[in-house]
Amino acid sequence: MSRAIKIAPSILAADFSKLGEEVAAIDRAGADYVHLDIMDGHFVPNISFGPSVIKSLRPHTDKIFDVHLMISPVDPFIDAFVEAGADIITFHPEAGAHGHRTAQAIRAAGCKVGLSINPGTPVEAVEPLFDDLDLVLVMTVNPGFGGQRFIESQLSKIETLRTWIDRSGRDIDLEVDGGINFDTAALAIGAGADVLVAGTATFDGGPEAYAANIEKLRAP
Numbered sequence: 385m386s387r388a389i390k391i392a393p394s395i396l397a398a399d400f401s402k403l404g405e406e407v408a409a410i411d412r413a414g415a416d417y418v419h420l421d422i423m424d425g426h427f428v429p430n431i432s433f434g435p436s437v438i439k440s441l442r443p444h445t446d447k448i449f450d451v452h453l454m455i456s457p458v459d460p461f462i463d464a465f466v467e468a469g470a471d472i473i474t475f476h477p478e479a480g481a482h483g484h485r486t487a488q489a490i491r492a493a494g495c496k497v498g499l500s501i502n503p504g505t506p507v508e509a510v511e512p513l514f515d516d517l518d519l520v521l522v523m524t525v526n527p528g529f530g531g532q533r534f535i536e537s538q539l540s541k542i543e544t545l546r547t548w549i550d551r552s553g554r555d556i557d558l559e560v561d562g563g564i565n566f567d568t569a570a571l572a573i574g575a576g577a578d579v580l581v582a583g584t585a586t587f588d589g590g591p592e593a594y595a596a597n598i599e600k601l602r603a604p
Contacts, residue, residue: 546576
């Protein structure tokens with residue numbers, strides 16, 4: 385079955401000195417989503433940015449803001465990210481004791497709901513929340529830093545989730561993030577992914593290369 389492949393450049397790999405211009409450039413280059421990694425230095429060992437940066441970027445593109453919350457707790461910050469311009473909010477099952485409540489709060493605030501599983505998280509963690517989801521994100525590196533090597537053992541999770549999604553008949557994005565380049569993109573797509581998060585592979589070569597990079601990721 386042929387699937388449309390969406391590319392979600394991670395702005396962690398962009399030039400932060402001109403972030404608005406970078407977001408506008410990937411929009412023109414054909415990105416489908418803009419992937420925004422939010423890290424708190426507690427749930428993951430790095431700190432990125434918060435709702436104020438998302439709000440400042442929102443006027444630069446109409447593309448979907450795909451907000452990945454690597455923070456704990458999540459619930460107190462949902463409204464701030466929605467107000468800043470998030471379209472999808474993805475959280476981790478380990479980030480709080482009540483995943484259903486978090487999913488329902490995201491939905492009630494007007495956003496689509498995503499769930500992310502780390503390399504050490506079993507795919508079965510998705511099952512209790514499956515009916516509440518619009519997106520499942522499989523991390524193919526341990527979250528916290530860009531530029532890590534793709535963990536191939538996670539391909540079996542992608543394959544399992546592809547089966548679940550197809551059986552359900554629901555329109556759920558199957559997203560992969562971590563170590564995505566022109567070689568690993570083919571592996572992720574072959575396993576069943578339909579949204580690829582790519583930082584370095586998108587932004588390498590500067591704005592004049594973004595369109596070609598995105599197309600090569602889409603059809604590796």
